[in-house]
Amino acid sequence: MSKEYKHQEIEPKWQAYWNENKVYEVREDASKPKYYVLDMFPYPSGAGLHVGHPLGYIATDIYARFKTLKGFNVLHPMGYDAFGLPAEQYAIQTGQHPAITTEKNLQRYREQLNQIGFCYDWSREVRTSDPSYYKWTQWIFIQLFNSWFNPILNKAEPISTLVHLFETEGFKGSDDTILTGGMEFDFPAFTAAQWNNFSEANQQKILLGFRLAYLSEAYVNWCPALGTVLSNDEIKDGVSERGGYPVERKLMNQWSLRITAYADRLLSGLDELNWSESIKESQRNWIGKSQGASVLFEVQDHKFSIEVFTTRPDTLFGVSFLAIAPEHEMLDQLVDASHIDEVMAYVNLAKNRSERDRQSDVKRISGVFTGSYAVHPFTGNEVPIWVADYVLGGYGTGAVMGVPAHDSRDHAFAKYFNLPILQVIEGSERHNYQESSYDGKEGNCINSGFLNGLGVKKAIKRAIQEVEERGIGKGKTNYRLRDAIFGRQRYWGEPIPIYYKEGIPYPVEEKDLPVILPEVDKFLPTENGEPPLGRASNWKYKGLYDYELSTMPGWAGSSWYFLRYMDNKNDDALVSPNAVSYWKQVDLYMGGNEHATGHLLYVRFWTKFLFDLGFIPEVEPAKKLINQGMIQGRSNFVYRIDCFEGDKKELSFFASRGFLDENENIKNLPVLFQEFNKQNNQKARLDFTKIMVVKLNVDVNIVKDEVLNLTLFKQWRDDLNNALFVLENGNYHCSWEVEKMSKSKWNVVTPDDIIAQYGADTLRLYEMFLGPIEQSKPWNTQGIEGVHRFLKKLWKLFYDKEGNFCLNQEAPNKAELKILHKTIKKVAEDIENFSLILL
RNA sequence: GCCCGGGUGGUGGAACUGGUAGACACGCAGGACUUAAAAUCCUGUGUCCUUUAAAGACGUGCGGGUUCAAGUCCCGCCCCGGGUACCA
Secondary structure (H helix, E strand, O other), X not given: OOOOOXXXXXXXXXXXXXXXXXXXXXXXXXXXXXXXXXXXXXXXXXXXXXXXHHHHHHHHHHHHHHHHHOOOEEEOOOOEOOOOHHHHHHHHHHOOOHHHHXXXXXXXXXXXXXXXXOOOOHHHOOEOOOHHHHHHHHHHHHHHHXXXXXXXXXXXXXXXXXXXXXXXXXXXXXXXXXXXXXXXXXXXXXXXXXXXXXXXHHHHHHHHOOEOEEEEEEXXXXXXXXXXXXXXXXXXOOEEOXXXXXOEEEEEEEEEEOHHHHHHHHHHXXXXXXXXXXXXXHHHHHHOEEEEEEEEEEEOOOOOEEEEEEOOHHHHHHOOEEEEOOOOOOHHHXXXXXXXXXXXXXXXXHHOOOHHHHHHOOOOOOEEXXXXXXXXXXOOOEEEEEEEXXXXXXXXXXXXXXXXXXXXXXXXXXXXXXXXXXXXXXXXXXXXXXXXXXXXXXXXXXXXHHHOOOEHHHHHHHHHHHHHHOOOEEEEEEEOOOXXXXXXXXXXXXXXXXXXXXXXEEEOOHHHOOOOOOOOOOOOOOOOOOXXXXXXXXXXXXXXXXXXXXXXXXXXXXXXXXXXXXXXXXXXXXXXXXXXXXXXXXXXXXXXXXXXOOHHHHHHHHHHHHHHOOOOOOOOOEEEEXXXXXXXXXXXXXXXXXXXXXXXXXXXXXXXXXXXXXXXXXXXXXXXXXXXXXXXXXXXXXXXXXXXXXXXXXOHHHEEOOEEOHHHHHHHOHHHOOOOEEOEOOEOEOEEEEEOOOHHHOOOXXXXXXXXXHOHHHHXXXXXXXXXXXXXXXXXXXXHHHHHHHHHHHHHHHEOOOOOEOOOOOOOOHHHHHHHXXXXXXXXHHHHOOOOOOO
């Protein structure tokens, strides 16, 4: 051993030892209690693993090692969420196959992970893009396709039980008990005899309305110029980020998963989970259970009614208008001829606004009168029907009853369009109903016929009773949660294992799985707008039938990966009963907050589904969840001063932070130019026609303590070779801001440099030292020195000046034992509490 | 907009149920060791006033409130991060 702490020697030595002796490989062992520690697996991006990823990994690694020492049989695996958009985008730009990009990125991730010295059992690695893995993702999809949700048993069952029901009892129509709450399509009632005489096509069409994986129309962001569907992410300011083309919302036939059937179980299941309250609260809000009533409003001079959903049937007498969504299916029929142009113009505009836009933009009130009236079911009054974009097509019934006096958005709408505001709840006497609404639930009904005098809660019950008696509505539970659109018009994902025979979708037979992602010449949609898989030549099931051309979304593979780690090489089942009955579920799951309602809801859904069908023994994927805070990037900026003469840029240089004021404008122009001339030995005038300050992200790796390394800056990009500067005391000072850590912001710090300089142990210690694991914080490498020094001191406790390992064998005295045991207690408690900061 | 987090020195953060705000560390300043530097060790370090010290005043995003006592509890705001259904 050398004389001082040398991580360059210590770390590779032990990492090699672990590797050669397979120290961290585990197998089921009934003699020991099991413990399953899981990290949310990473998407292998081109920028490599940044310092944010290991934060959670290090914490779980400490915990996994601790649990092992405590005698548990610890499963601690790692793998990759390897399908996804970025690799596909890259493929579109460069022609490089996403599989190649992914493989390359993945290698790099593995190297980085190895360097940090994690105790993963690498023999269990999974990759979602590997056919041996996605075979089972596809298999689960087929199970979903072959299942329906039985609301009486409150669980999924094979579709054959529904077929049996149809064959023996038929279907009683939209109020049938087999419906899970109006989420299936409305089919007319049929008898068993009728069912048996239906054509195959008709039967299949009906079944599709009940399957947990089904085909239906849904709105997507369609970009005609790119011929593809875009995520909200890919849209900036209403146009495509790539190319800046217009985007419209378009109805498209899409595969969806009936997650809404599980809404109640997803909600009630939260109570037993040891997850943070904030995550559980987010999920509750996302599921958005609300109780109320659906009420039918007859449309005057027409033979149909509009169904509205309301949580406040007690305010029915306060209705002064109905508002329907621009997407409402009855719109065409009810709009009055004299209003048709105006309405259609509005609808075309409103439909193409994104939902988020429509919900967030509360200040801009818009809507248009359809020219038609509904009849108030109790008063018989005429109620004007409006189209308004604050009503969303996908939520509730796509129509609301406007009660301006007691709903703030209805109020804003009524006030803007001068619609009557009718008070029906007694609030505070001084409340001015022309100014604002009273949304509270305290008070008694007034001006409300049979509801007068009742408190809000009683009035709700009474109103529901009344509409039910009159046959114009019923009590109803509504969920904000929508079925999950599952099809993607993309290449780099799991092919949906469906083929079409005479236009009817059928699942690929299990023995033919996996449906391998075919090769294509380009990763773009076809000329006639089909997804990229439409380019695959001779790609037919059994050589005869067309395959489904859409692929699965990013979250498909991640919705069940925790199961695959238990038995990752099994070719006969997604996981063997043996393995899953031993490892059961994740005991500790660590991951980012950003997955609160996406991944974490879907994985719970799939887990419940697989449980229902008897494939796994647990209804929840993870008992305990810890959200590691996001490590944000700490971006550095430089300021370029561009000076124009007319449209021509005459001069351009970089000014240090101090020359700009708080608002990042030039503080004092003459002083700046004086300094510029002095420092660069020039004679620039300052009477330019236009002077602009351009703020640019600069690579944080060439900035230290906010001081820019000028030499490296000039080498950073070709156009900067001859860059000119105005410095402060010989230095260029940058500004900084907290942003998401990403390649495009030049603020990615990778663990590699830190490990090379200080070693993995210093990195690990420092990441834990940064602050509580749950808290988000920007990355800042300042401070790592102190941690490194701590390790050196620790090392010196055990090695003398010549580098000899020195311990003596003397029995410890009482005081020493006391310290030892206090330390053991403290360390054990801190680790159990994930208080990994204090040393 | 809505939902979930967060805001404490120059910096990361500590303060468990309301009870000495700023632990620990970084940085900075000074000193010791050294021919010198690095490394290491020691001392100081919230801000302001003050030659210094003592003493004092002010201090946990902003404005109010409750309390003997507020970083912590209540009300109203501001700012930052995440999510908002095809990013993962």
